[in-house]
Amino acid sequence: MSEQLKLIVEQLNREPFKKNFNLITFDSLEPMQLLQTLNDVLAEIDPKQAIDIREEMPEQTAKRMFTLLGMLKYKPPGGMSEVSSFRQGLVIGSKPVVHPILHWLLQRIPELKKRAYLARFLVKLEIPAEFLQDDIIAETFHQYEELVGGFKTIHKECEQMKSSGFSTSEIRRDIVAMEEEKDQLIKRVERLKKRVEAVSNHQRMLELARQLRVEKEREESLAHQKQEQKNQLFQAEQRLQRCQIQLRDLQQAAADEKPESLMKRLEEDIKFNSYMVSEKLPRELENTRKVVQYLQKVASEPALGQAELRELEDKIREINTEINHLIEKRMMRNDPMDDKLSLFRQQAAIIVRKKETKLEELQEAREELAAVERELNMKSSQARERGGAELIRGDEFKRYVAKMRGKSSTYKKKRQEIAELKVEYGVLQRTQEILRERHTAGQQQLESLEAQRGISGYSDTQEELERVSAIKSELDEMKGRTLDDMSEMVKKLNSVIAEKKSALSPLIKDLRALRQEHAELAPEFEQKKAQYDTCAAGLESNRSKLEQEVRVLREETAQEESRYHHINCMREITESQIERAADQSKIYQSMDLQVRRTALREKYIANTAEQESLGKVLRQQVKQVRENQEPNMRQMKMWKDLETLLECKKQCYLKAQSQAPIGHVIQDVGKDMLVL
Numbered sequence: 001m002s003e004q005l006k007l008i009v010e011q012l013n014r015e016p017f018k019k020n021f022n023l024i025t026f027d028s029l030e031p032m033q034l035l036q037t038l039n040d041v042l043a044e045i046d047p048k049q050a051i052d053i054r055e056e057m058p059e060q061t062a063k064r065m066f067t068l069l070g071m072l073k074y075k076p077p078g079g080m081s082e083v084s085s086f087r088q089g090l091v092i093g094s095k096p097v098v099h100p101i102l103h104w105l106l107q108r109i110p111e112l113k114k115r116a117y118l119a120r121f122l123v124k125l126e127i128p129a130e131f132l133q134d135d136i137i138a139e140t141f142h143q144y145e146e147l148v149g150g151f152k153t154i155h156k157e158c159e160q161m162k163s164s165g166f167s168t169s170e171i172r173r174d175i176v177a178m179e180e181e182k183d184q185l186i187k188r189v190e191r192l193k194k195r196v197e198a199v200s201n202h203q204r205m206l207e208l209a210r211q212l213r214v215e216k217e218r219e220e221s222l223a224h225q226k227q228e229q230k231n232q233l234f235q236a237e238q239r240l241q242r243c244q245i246q247l248r249d250l251q252q253a254a255a256d257e258k259p260e261s262l263m264k265r266l267e268e269d270i271k272f273n274s275y276m277v278s279e280k281l282p283r284e285l286e287n288t289r290k291v292v293q294y295l296q297k298v299a300s301e302p303a304l305g306q307a308e309l310r311e312l313e314d315k316i317r318e319i320n321t322e323i324n325h326l327i328e329k330r331m332m333r334n335d336p337m338d339d340k341l342s343l344f345r346q347q348a349a350i351i352v353r354k355k356e357t358k359l360e361e362l363q364e365a366r367e368e369l370a371a372v373e374r375e376l377n378m379k380s381s382q383a384r385e386r387g388g389a390e391l392i393r394g395d396e397f398k399r400y401v402a403k404m405r406g407k408s409s410t411y412k413k414k415r416q417e418i419a420e421l422k423v424e425y426g427v428l429q430r431t432q433e434i435l436r437e438r439h440t441a442g443q444q445q446l447e448s449l450e451a452q453r454g455i456s457g458y459s460d461t462q463e464e465l466e467r468v469s470a471i472k473s474e475l476d477e478m479k480g481r482t483l484d485d486m487s488e489m490v491k492k493l494n495s496v497i498a499e500k501k502s503a504l505s506p507l508i509k510d511l512r513a514l515r516q517e518h519a520e521l522a523p524e525f526e527q528k529k530a531q532y533d534t535c536a537a538g539l540e541s542n543r544s545k546l547e548q549e550v551r552v553l554r555e556e557t558a559q560e561e562s563r564y565h566h567i568n569c570m571r572e573i574t575e576s577q578i579e580r581a582a583d584q585s586k587i588y589q590s591m592d593l594q595v596r597r598t599a600l601r602e603k604y605i606a607n608t609a610e611q612e613s614l615g616k617v618l619r620q621q622v623k624q625v626r627e628n629q630e631p632n633m634r635q636m637k638m639w640k641d642l643e644t645l646l647e648c649k650k651q652c653y654l655k656a657q658s659q660a661p662i663g664h665v666i667q668d669v670g671k672d673m674l675v676l
Helices: 002-013 023-027 031-045 058-071 080-092 095-107 109-122 135-163 168-197 202-256 259-300 306-333 336-385 395-453 458-589 593-597 600-627 629-659
Strands: 664-668 671-675
Touching (some): 002 023, 002 095, 031 058, 058 080, 058 109, 080 095, 095 109, 109 135, 202 336, 259 336, 458 600
Antiparallel strands (some): 664 671
């Protein structure tokens, strides 16, 4: 076991984990931290596992890890007989369960990475056979299988190319570069040795330098550990503060809630948990056991060759064809009783699937609600830490709005009073300035009189004595008021305590009586509630059956009605066609030629003859065009040549005309022209 722990700690301290564990710290990890470490290792193998397990339910964490370990072909130490104990140990983070998993994973990380990567593409989807009867789904699934086969081929080619290694030229270049670096380093070391050997007592100095380097590295590691411990302490204090705030919020929420809402919520939780325990989880457990048994059976069998695989594929095709024949026979038989039973079975399966879907949606909604509540608590705690106010809601928010309205009206009144006071303050300030100027003038006059009489500073001394006596009298008065206030406050507190005790005593007596009455009525309430639930369940089942029957009858009625309308329409179309045929027959059998000419047959015969004659004319025209094609083509070519020749003559004439000097006579055939 110690060797196993040493290997685990050594691997976790390396890249890419860098956990900085030792044997003591790793062995003292809490179950949640140990599970988080296991999840980090699994996230290194499969990046989709990189989540914080504190934000996930323990059952979901265990199920996710158990599924991934099964895909990686991990076998528990106790064999398949102790699967339940292994799953339970994985849920609670037991060390005897988690340590062997870590030991097994850390020894095979590259291999398991490759296996997890391939499992994303090679683990086939399980599609029920009844869905494969649909042509579109069957074709899509066949394309999916072809893509999986193509991925296997491409992956094999890629692995072969990787195993082929680098080219020899690249390896030679790398070797030459490393040898050059080695020679440079050797020369540098030689130079440094020669410089050091000239110094006296160099061995002692080298030893001291080595010790200094070791101590510096140790100091850095200790400083790093100290910083980490400070960070951990800070995080722990933050978590403690958040937990305390969350506890206080929960206590306040529990104090504000009513017993009826608590009872209702507890009943819903009990129903949900009982359904999970009695129906969903046993079914999932049974399916998982079947899958495990099947996998054990497959793993225990020897490896199959190509011939055996082809034989199994042939058997599977034969069984599928036989199943298709049986389905066709059953459809041809078309027993109405079987149809009704199959309809009921399909509807029951649909209801079960809907129930499971709604349960999963409920569970997801609860998880989302829990996440939102955690986020809300975190935001509120952050707001409190930053000095913000607590979040208010409901009736408290309404009271807060009413209070703010009152404060708004008070604020408007106070603002008006402040404006009036500002005006008065301006008047008083001006009065103060005038009085200060008068006081200054009087003070100067007084000082001049004191100087004349030889008693300078008398007025200042008198004012100081008056000020000190006034301060002493205020202090004495304040002491007397403080003692009187304290005695008065003690009397008020004693009277308030007595009043509260006298007011609470009858309420306490009533509360005791109500508690006793609640204890007596609780069993009766539970009994009546059980009877109500039983009756409601029976009525609900009967109602669902009747609704199902009504739905089936409505569907049958709608089908029969649409069939009736379709048959009526077909009947009317057929009658009209028969009537039209009878009219044409009468017209054709008539002795009157004028009437017979209006028959559709005569019209069609005339149109046919006309089209045949037109076809003959068109064929004759085609024949003439084919016979005259070659002469016409030659004639067209001759005309084009003539046009080209005339164009050439025109260009030559224009060129000669532009080059002739002024006053020169140009002679042409039968023409004389003077160029000016």
